[in-house]
Amino acid sequence: GAVVSQHPSWVICKSGTSVKIECRSLDFQATTMFWYRQFPKQSLMLMATSNEGSKATYEQGVEKDKFLINHASLTLSTLTVTSAHPEDSSFYICSAGRLAGGLSDTQYFGPGTRLTVL
């Protein structure tokens, strides 16, 4: 159990367009979903944390108007990269958190989405 999917797995778009990435928890309800960005040969950087039905909390330096997060249900969160530019090209990874009986969620990671902006 605890499978997280992302769609699409890769996307190529033109500069100035918007791209939506979906993250779904397939067999559990996620209390919280997280969005990370990973540049080549670098680690994962947390972009934002979202809870179902409330506004996302963005990490310092992440533009909330550029990276729109919608967490409409306990199994689906979406990340929209608005007016994408080549510097937004990256590997975007989501994770879904499920309470593990304590204070903190156990995070289950999706397979990632490769975004290339031309």
Added chain:
Amino acid sequence: TQLLEQSPQFLSIQEGENLTVYCNSSSVFSSLQWYRQEPGEGPVLLVTVVTGGEVKKLKRLTFQFGDARKDSSLHITAAQPGDTGLYLCAGDFILTGGGNKLTFGTGTQLKVEL
């Protein structure tokens, strides 16, 4: 901002050799996790350590959590080509307002050659 430094950053070894990867921070974690990531895929959880001084073994992998819960190490015995990948530590922090978040380490790229 909590920072986790991993060392070494890159490691290329021959099959059968042993290696240790270190994860260090000045912050105290509620728990620490180790992941392995293959190119183009999401990270896969290897282990979670919670108690200071805890040691966990997963086949040829041995994970240790520092007594003060600020650092951790991953030791691989008799490395195999299948161990090749990006190894990431991640510190789990409980947030003041509830919930938690992971802060990932800088990563160690391991290549094991025949």
